[in-house]
Amino acid sequence: MSTHPTAPWWRDAVVYQIYPRSFQDSDGDGEGDLRGIAQRLHHIADLGADAVWLSPVYPSPFADGGYDVADYIGIDPRFGSLRDADYVIAAAHELGLKLLMDIVPCHTSIEHPWFSEHPERYVWSDREGPRNNWIAAFGGPAWSRDPRSGRWYLHSFYPEQPDLDWRREDVRAAMAAVLRFWIDRGVDGFRLDAIDRLVKDLELRDDPQATGPPALPEHGEAGTLEQRHSRNAPDIGDALAALRAGAGDDALLVGEVYLPASGLAPFLEQLDVAFAFELLHAPWDVTAIRAAVEVALDPAGAAGRVAWVLSNHDCPRLPDRVGCENVRTAALLALTLPGLVFMFQGDEIGMADGPGREPPDDRAGRDRHRHPMRWDDDVPHGGFTRGLVPWMPAIEVAGGAVKAQRADPDSLLSLYRDLIAVRRRLGDGLDFIAADDGVLAYRRGPNHVVAINLSQDARAAPAAGRLVRATHAHEHAAGSAAPDRLGPGEGFVAIA
Numbered sequence: 090m091s092t093h094p095t096a097p098w099w100r101d102a103v104v105y106q107i108y109p110r111s112f113q114d115s116d117g118d119g120e121g122d123l124r125g126i127a128q129r130l131h132h133i134a135d136l137g138a139d140a141v142w143l144s145p146v147y148p149s150p151f152a153d154g155g156y157d158v159a160d161y162i163g164i165d166p167r168f169g170s171l172r173d174a175d176y177v178i179a180a181a182h183e184l185g186l187k188l189l190m191d192i193v194p195c196h197t198s199i200e201h202p203w204f205s206e207h208p209e210r211y212v213w214s215d216r217e218g219p220r221n222n223w224i225a226a227f228g229g230p231a232w233s234r235d236p237r238s239g240r241w242y243l244h245s246f247y248p249e250q251p252d253l254d255w256r257r258e259d260v261r262a263a264m265a266a267v268l269r270f271w272i273d274r275g276v277d278g279f280r281l282d283a284i285d286r287l288v289k290d291l292e293l294r295d296d297p298q299a300t301g302p303p304a305l306p307e308h309g310e311a312g313t314l315e316q317r318h319s320r321n322a323p324d325i326g327d328a329l330a331a332l333r334a335g336a337g338d339d340a341l342l343v344g345e346v347y348l349p350a351s352g353l354a355p356f357l358e359q360l361d362v363a364f365a366f367e368l369l370h371a372p373w374d375v376t377a378i379r380a381a382v383e384v385a386l387d388p389a390g391a392a393g394r395v396a397w398v399l400s401n402h403d404c405p406r407l408p409d410r411v412g413c414e415n416v417r418t419a420a421l422l423a424l425t426l427p428g429l430v431f432m433f434q435g436d437e438i439g440m441a442d443g444p445g446r447e448p449p450d451d452r453a454g455r456d457r458h459r460h461p462m463r464w465d466d467d468v469p470h471g472g473f474t475r476g477l478v479p480w481m482p483a484i485e486v487a488g489g490a491v492k493a494q495r496a497d498p499d500s501l502l503s504l505y506r507d508l509i510a511v512r513r514r515l516g517d518g519l520d521f522i523a524a525d526d527g528v529l530a531y532r533r534g535p536n537h538v539v540a541i542n543l544s545q546d547a548r549a550a551p552a553a554g555r556l557v558r559a560t561h562a563h564e565h566a567a568g569s570a571a572p573d574r575l576g577p578g579e580g581f582v583a584i585a
């Protein structure tokens with residue numbers, strides 16, 4: 090909910106990402122599904138989030154966790170049916186939650202009927218073998234041989250994900266119709282997957298060897314080339330315009346544009362916001378975090394049209410990435426930045442990475458970030474499934490499951506809920522202020538100050554008035570004077 094009467098609903102919104110396979114199982118088959126999501130939506134509404142993003146629920150052979158779509162306007166039977174999708178959309182709206190679908194426009198599944206019925210919609214090599222030296226995002230050549238035709242096709246990700254040719258009008262029209270289909274069913278917007286890969290060099294030229302580290306982390310081998318031609322072509326506008334036309338002006342379009350914030354401008358001509366990936370990858374120190382925030386807010390670049398994100402289904406979970414001792418300040422940081430913010434299911438209870446699967450479900454090693462939600466420690470499988478075998482174990486969480494944390498005012502979950510409420514009251518803009526070494530401090534609007542100790546020692550806190558919310562409320566209650574020292578992993582939002 091925005092404090093600006095004319096602003097779109099998403100301006101300062103909190104979007105809660107659901108990884109459907111791991112949220113809630115309703116039928117006992119050990120995998121999450123749409124009916125299960127509907128049962129648990131009140132948890133998200135209680136947190137105070139504004140919207141839900143569903144990772145893909147479409148029919149898929151699941152070579153890439155559903156990001157290999159075989160039918161953009163259907164529902165995979167493992168998740169339910171279109172009727173169940175309608176039910177979830179309606180249930181979300183009843184609770185005041187908007188709903189975003191995940192659209193994967195860059196590639197289809199190799200099992201999508203288009204691949205056999207409309208091969209012309211894909212990108213093919215003009216020779217018997219790879220057309221160029223491009224490397225796929227998860228390693229290996231970005232070209233594979235289609236055994237049926239003997240021709241070689243491009244895949245920016247797994248070989249099971251052939252890339253569509255977005256310079257074709259029929260591809261653009263077909264995908265625009267997909268967005269329209271979901272808008273007509275009532276969804277409020279889309280997270281657009283891997284949009285920087287949508288359009289590549291017209292001549293399919295080789296990528297040059299990298300001369301330094303990539304701007305954003307790449308999976309192993311993919312970072313050995315500078316991805317100059319294999320992504321981010323200058324004529325991206327036509328493709329994005331088609332997506333916008335399909336979605337309509339009111340739909341929220343959030344781009345997964347895997348580029349530094351300084352390169353987002355051409356995408357933001359059609360998209361509302363793009364993820365701020367520098368922040369997601371920033372090491373947990375003041376210089377890096379401050380730089381990541383500044384570049385995203387830079388008026389000459391992304392100008393704050395970003396979706397902040399610290400966690401998603403592709404990355405190590407927060408306790409593993411920033412350390413258990415810093416999950417509270419991570420919440421404080423993400424939820425006090427100006428604009429739209431995304432959180433990943435389980436962040437609010439401090440879910441950590443779990444063991445991988447053997448053999449792996451995801452060949453790129455991301456299974457361990459995708460364990461089922463832990464709802465209740467007193468029932469089998471944490472309440473995720475009443476079946477005998479969850480697809481991955483619902484591992485215990487150090488701070489307890491949702492049920493225990495909900496009742497505890499000092500829990501991480503309570504911190505998330507309180508910060509989401511506080512966030513509505515923070516003013517416009519963000520100005521960094523001087524603070525002790527290792528302390529990140531900023532003003533929000535005229536009235537609020539945020540201070541976060543990112544160091545491993547106690548530090549002086551910047552001057553502030555009454556506390557609005559501290560990370561450790563049992564020691565520093567709301568309404569009391571802001572402390573003049575912050576222990577490691579501590580922070581607050583206070584009246585300036």
Ligand code: GLC
Nearest residue numbers: 153156193246282283345403
């Ligand atoms: C995005 C998704 C990731 C997927 C990839 C290919 O980065 O977040 O899970 O593997 O796109 O679709």
